Amino acid sequence: MKPQALIAGVHEFPERKTAKSMLEIQALSARAALEDAGLGKKDVDGYFTVAANPGIGPLPIVDYLNLNPKYIDGTTIGGSSFVAHVNHAAAAIAEGRCRVALITYGSTSRSSGVAVGTRERISGDYLDQFEALYGTSTVGLYAMVARRHMHEYGTTSEQLAEIAVATRKHASLNPLALYRDPISVKDVLASPMISAPLHLLDCCVITDGGGALVVVHPDLARDLKKPPVRLLGSAEAIAHTSGGRRDFLVSAAAESGPRALAEAGLSPRDVSMAMIYDSFTITVLVTLEDLGFCKKGQGGAFVSGGRIALGGELPINTDGGGLSSNHPGMRGIFLVVEAVKQLRGECGERQVRDCRVALVHGTGGALGNRHSGATLILGRS
Amino acid sequence: MADYAKPLPEITAESKPFWDACARHELLVQKCRACGTVQYYPRGVCAACWSADVEWTPSAGRGRVYTFTVTYRTQARGFRDELPYVLAWIELEEGVQVMSNIVAVDPAKVAVGLPVRVTFDDVKEGLSIPKFTAA
Numbered sequence A: 001m002k003p004q005a006l007i008a009g010v011h012e013f014p015e016r017k018t019a020k021s022m023l024e025i026q027a028l029s030a031r032a033a034l035e036d037a038g039l040g041k042k043d044v045d046g047y048f049t050v051a052a053n054p055g056i057g058p059l060p061i062v063d064y065l066n067l068n069p070k071y072i073d074g075t076t077i078g079g080s081s082f083v084a085h086v087n088h089a090a091a092a093i094a095e096g097r098c099r100v101a102l103i104t105y106g107s108t109s110r111s112s113g114v115a116v117g118t119r120e121r122i123s124g125d126y127l128d129q130f131e132a133l134y135g136t137s138t139v140g141l142y143a144m145v146a147r148r149h150m151h152e153y154g155t156t157s158e159q160l161a162e163i164a165v166a167t168r169k170h171a172s173l174n175p176l177a178l179y180r181d182p183i184s185v186k187d188v189l190a191s192p193m194i195s196a197p198l199h200l201l202d203c204c205v206i207t208d209g210g211g212a213l214v215v216v217h218p219d220l221a222r223d224l225k226k227p228p229v230r231l232l233g234s235a236e237a238i239a240h241t242s243g244g245r246r247d248f249l250v251s252a253a254a255e256s257g258p259r260a261l262a263e264a265g266l267s268p269r270d271v272s273m274a275m276i277y278d279s280f281t282i283t284v285l286v287t288l289e290d291l292g293f294c295k296k297g298q299g300g301a302f303v304s305g306g307r308i309a310l311g312g313e314l315p316i317n318t319d320g321g322g323l324s325s326n327h328p329g330m331r332g333i334f335l336v337v338e339a340v341k342q343l344r345g346e347c348g349e350r351q352v353r354d355c356r357v358a359l360v361h362g363t364g365g366a367l368g369n370r371h372s373g374a375t376l377i378l379g380r381s
Numbered sequence B: 001m002a003d004y005a006k007p008l009p010e011i012t013a014e015s016k017p018f019w020d021a022c023a024r025h026e027l028l029v030q031k032c033r034a035c036g037t038v039q040y041y042p043r044g045v046c047a048a049c050w051s052a053d054v055e056w057t058p059s060a061g062r063g064r065v066y067t068f069t070v071t072y073r074t075q076a077r078g079f080r081d082e083l084p085y086v087l088a089w090i091e092l093e094e095g096v097q098v099m100s101n102i103v104a105v106d107p108a109k110v111a112v113g114l115p116v117r118v119t120f121d122d123v124k125e126g127l128s129i130p131k132f133t134a135a
């Protein structure tokens, strides 16, 4: 069954370091996204956000906003959460559980000094005693996948660096991006090694930030301010340690990508641009392979030669991505915001020409032990 | 050993046999009596068939590095004072992957496929943590 939902409004909180609280960021983003949709507070009847406070999920923000939603979802599966929320919102809308779903995110990682990538990765559960004892960090877990990819397929640090270079080029066209000065492959390789083979410039930035999305029933199309973006397909998956027998080079995207594309009745060739979660350069390389843009093992060649930059065959992360624009810890919401703006033709200097179909893929958790993947296929109206 | 600043395991009834064996310098994996699957990390059910009839079985403690990373920057307790260090997935001869550290080897000599064997870090009375070194 094709999903029956429209993305009617989006907003990205513009600041990269802010004095505002995470709740305030979400409130301002919610208001702006609803305004973008031509809707208001009274229209919201579904609420989706992550569990920033352990165990109680959306309760504080729904209280703060003084809302009374009929449908509530606090799915928290890492950075892909907000991409999965769109999938969940579409299902709730199709079932008649709500008509106007509001998805929000707010984080003050930078101003509160959280070292997102290099802090000790402790989950507080049973699994810690088999992993966290060994100095696991987010970057280390991704670095292990990069090392294995290099071993199996001869992928090079230069090829990974191509991803950071293309993304920075896009960031230079985004006035909101944290880092806008162009970089070269040499710069990436000369940046400090964090967890080999990943250098500093293979890693996403740390910022404050947030945003909001408004997903609505197709019946509301006439009431919206702008031509809505159509959700053509969506899917999610989880990849994990599998009892100790895991091919760590195959990510959850290998499951969710083909299912989302099949639902849309499209193939990777139909995709005009893609927003690919870029916690690290290796995340992008593995994801592009698993989504079917190239064969497994050929990601290194695929990302080279300008193919993924604006003007190339498959422009990705045109906002400058997590590598250069913003990454407050869970970046999925920005993937959707940028894809929607591209499909509406609102991206100015960084606009992808004749953008008809956008693919969004969020990765949450870590490729090197367990992670979620959520894919959306979006089409312009 | 009182100066071991790295994280320590929170041992529960479910994992106690594993840690008791480590204290004896023995690495255990599990085998399902219902379907025969060998698994790691240990848990109360078989990951393949969910049977609760899983038995502890000794591992030879030998394997190869499946992948690894040499970490130069981290906030992880204890490790931040011992940079660089090697975090790795090891594939045991029994066919299952184990996350651990490669110790007492020059990080520059660690490679995918390097043969390794288990070694135990005696952290305190009754607690030893399994790590790996060149075989």
Ligand SMILES: [Zn+2]
Residues within 6 Å of the ligand: B032, B033, B034, B035, B036, B037, B046, B047, B048, B049, B050, B051
């Ligand atoms: Zn079994």
